[in-house]
Amino acid sequence: MIAAQKKMRRSNYGRGETVAGWLFALPAILGFVILMLVPMIVSLFLSMTDYSAFKAEINFIGLDNFRTMFGSTELYIKDSLKATAYYTVLNVPLSLLVAFLIALALNTNIRGRGIFRSIFYLPSIVPAVASCVVWLWLLNQQYGLLTTFIKSLGFGTPGWLWDKNTVIPTIVMTGLWGTGGTMVIFLAGLQGIPQVYYEALSVDGGNAWHKLWHITIPMLTPTIFFNAIMAVINSLQVFTQGFIMTKGGPGNASLFYVYYLYKQAFEKANMGYACALAWFLFVIIMILTAIIMKSQNKWVYYGGD
DSSP states (O other), X not given: OHHHHHHHHHHHHHHHHHHHHHHHHXXXXXXXIIIIIHHHHHHHHHTTBOOOTTOSOOOBOTTHHHHHHHHOSSSOHHHHHHHHHHHHHHHHHHHHHHHHHHHHHHTSOOTTHHHHHHXXXXXXXXXXXHHHHHHHHXXXXXXXXXXXXXXXXXXXXXXXXXXXXXXXXXXXXXHGGGTHHHHHHHHHHHHTSOHHHHHHHHHTTOOHHHXXXXXXXXXXXXXXXXXXXXXXXXXXXXXXXXXXXXXXOSTTTTOOHHHHHHIIIIISOOHHHHHHHHHHHHHHHHHHHHHHHHHHHHHOOOTTO
């Protein structure tokens, strides 16, 4: 009898823990369902309609929006894909490399390193629009501070954002000062590497290069893996720079995919077509993320492996 009562109390206690767990998780679950899952389902339905802000009725048109997308020749989708791909190929490795090098420098025992860490992290929390406005002023071809400095060295006026050949590299350059968030993640990964490995290599006669190549980089591959995925996703969704700094120009050279989607949705009111564009981008991101995830077995080292 006593054993049965104890078993019942344990059962009630376990049930109470389960209920409490669901209650604590409920806000996050509701937020995901209401703010993400439901809008995604609605946008998937709208992608198969001719929904427009200027039309009262919505007609189901199946996959016509996707056919228009892949067969488009005059809606600039090819330019937007090209610009986004070019930006991603440049931005991902450069942003990771710069953040990694800054983290390495700030992981040393230098005086005032806390101040330096704050200085390098600060630009990443500046609003993107404010950053774009500042860079527009710095790069202005008539009175920009950076342009004036380059002219004073005897060089000509750089094309910066006003030349098809330099607009994407310039946008990538302006984004590098905002790598503070990635730098902090690298810094956390560096501080998680046991010092005993470095001490053992020093005993064996290893130098700084040996420590970097044989200890730091292999032990940091999980951090590199995470930052690489986030960099790819963020690069494919670049929007603010094209919208604020270049308006997609010159000659659609910086007409990023998300900016093209924005123009279709809010300038031309082609909401159905814009939803189709959004789902196509979602598929691209999913495929690239899956490829990176699949590749981790070949180059990512985990401590328990």
